[in-house]
Amino acid sequence: MPLIGYARVSTDDQTPLPQSEALQAAGCGEIHEEHASGGNRARPVLARVLERVRKGDTLVVVRIDRLARSLSHLLEVIERLEAKGAFFRSLQDPIDTASPQGKFTLQVLGAAAEFERALIRERTKAGLVSARTKGRIGGNPGLRARDPAALRKVRLARQDGYLDRLNATAAEWVPHVRRLRPDMPWEDVLRLINAPLPPDRRWSQSRLLRAVKAYVANGFLPDTVLPRAPRSDTDDRLPALVAAIKGADPDITLQAICDRLEAMRERTPRGRSTWQPSSVKMLLERAQKLGLL
Structure with missing residues (x-):
C-alpha cells in the first residue's frame, strides 16, 4: 500500500x-x-x-x-x-x-461537525429574531452601506467557497484537462469527463471552462491548457479519443472502452452505434503509430 x-x-x-x-x-x-x-x-x-x-x-x-x-x-x-x-x-x-x-473516530468527528453546524444555524436564527424584536436589521452593516472593504471580503469568501466546491470535484476533470488540453477540443474533453458520471453530476462546457480558468488563475493548472485546440485530421479523432480513455486508465479492458464510447454516443468508424473490441483494438494500434499513447 x-x-x-x-x-x-x-x-x-x-x-x-x-x-x-x-x-x-x-x-x-x-x-x-x-x-x-x-x-x-x-x-x-x-x-x-x-x-x-x-x-x-x-x-x-x-x-x-x-x-x-x-x-x-x-x-x-x-x-x-x-x-x-x-x-x-x-x-x-x-x-x-x-x-x-480509525473509521469509527472519523464517524464521531463527522457527527460532531454536523452537531456544530446545527448549533450555529440555530444561534444565527435566534440572533436575527432578537435583532428584529429590538428594531435592528440583521446582516452586515458594511454591506448595507456598500463599504468597499466589506464588499471585497465577501468577494474573497465567495471565491474561496467556489474553489472549495471545485476541489471536491477536481478528480473528475482536472486529470483529463491536464493531460488532453490543448491538443484535444473542449467538446471531446467534456464528453470524456461526462461519460462515467451520472446525469445529475455532468458538466456543461461553460461550467467546465469557468472551473478551468479559476484553477489557472490560482496556479493549480498551467495556462497552456487554455488556447484553442489545433485543427486535426478527422481520421485521427477516434484514435485520439480511444487513446485518451486508455491513458486515463491503462488497465481498462477493450470491452470497457467500448462501453465508455457508447456512453459518449460515439459512432464506430463505420457509423454504427455498437462498438466491438476488435474496432477498439484497431484504433489503439493506430493511436500507437500516431504517437498518441
Missing part, C-alpha cells in the same frame, strides 16, 4: 524538515512539502497531491493540523480520498481510515 506524505509549514522561515523526516521514517515513498497557511484551503501542492492519489494509496501527515485547520476541511479531504479508494493516516492522532478504529 503506497504511502504518500504531506508536510506543511505556514511561513517561509519555517522548515518542514522535521515533518518530512517523520514521514520518511513512517515509510512514505514520496513526500510533498508546502509553505502555506492552514486556513487556506486552495493550496496548490495539496491540490496536486489529491489529484494524483490513486486507489489503494494512503495520504499521511504528522498531525491533523498540518492538513486542515477545520473539521469541515478535514472531512472534505477524507471524502475525496475515499471516493478514489484511497486512505488517510495521521501519525500523531488516532485516525487511520484503513482501520476499523
Whole structure:
C-alpha cells in the first residue's frame, strides 16, 4: 500500500524538515512539502497531491493540523480520498481510515461537525429574531452601506467557497484537462469527463471552462491548457479519443472502452452505434503509430 506524505509549514522561515523526516521514517515513498497557511484551503501542492492519489494509496501527515485547520476541511479531504479508494493516516492522532478504529473516530468527528453546524444555524436564527424584536436589521452593516472593504471580503469568501466546491470535484476533470488540453477540443474533453458520471453530476462546457480558468488563475493548472485546440485530421479523432480513455486508465479492458464510447454516443468508424473490441483494438494500434499513447 503506497504511502504518500504531506508536510506543511505556514511561513517561509519555517522548515518542514522535521515533518518530512517523520514521514520518511513512517515509510512514505514520496513526500510533498508546502509553505502555506492552514486556513487556506486552495493550496496548490495539496491540490496536486489529491489529484494524483490513486486507489489503494494512503495520504499521511504528522498531525491533523498540518492538513486542515477545520473539521469541515478535514472531512472534505477524507471524502475525496475515499471516493478514489484511497486512505488517510495521521501519525500523531488516532485516525487511520484503513482501520476499523480509525473509521469509527472519523464517524464521531463527522457527527460532531454536523452537531456544530446545527448549533450555529440555530444561534444565527435566534440572533436575527432578537435583532428584529429590538428594531435592528440583521446582516452586515458594511454591506448595507456598500463599504468597499466589506464588499471585497465577501468577494474573497465567495471565491474561496467556489474553489472549495471545485476541489471536491477536481478528480473528475482536472486529470483529463491536464493531460488532453490543448491538443484535444473542449467538446471531446467534456464528453470524456461526462461519460462515467451520472446525469445529475455532468458538466456543461461553460461550467467546465469557468472551473478551468479559476484553477489557472490560482496556479493549480498551467495556462497552456487554455488556447484553442489545433485543427486535426478527422481520421485521427477516434484514435485520439480511444487513446485518451486508455491513458486515463491503462488497465481498462477493450470491452470497457467500448462501453465508455457508447456512453459518449460515439459512432464506430463505420457509423454504427455498437462498438466491438476488435474496432477498439484497431484504433489503439493506430493511436500507437500516431504517437498518441
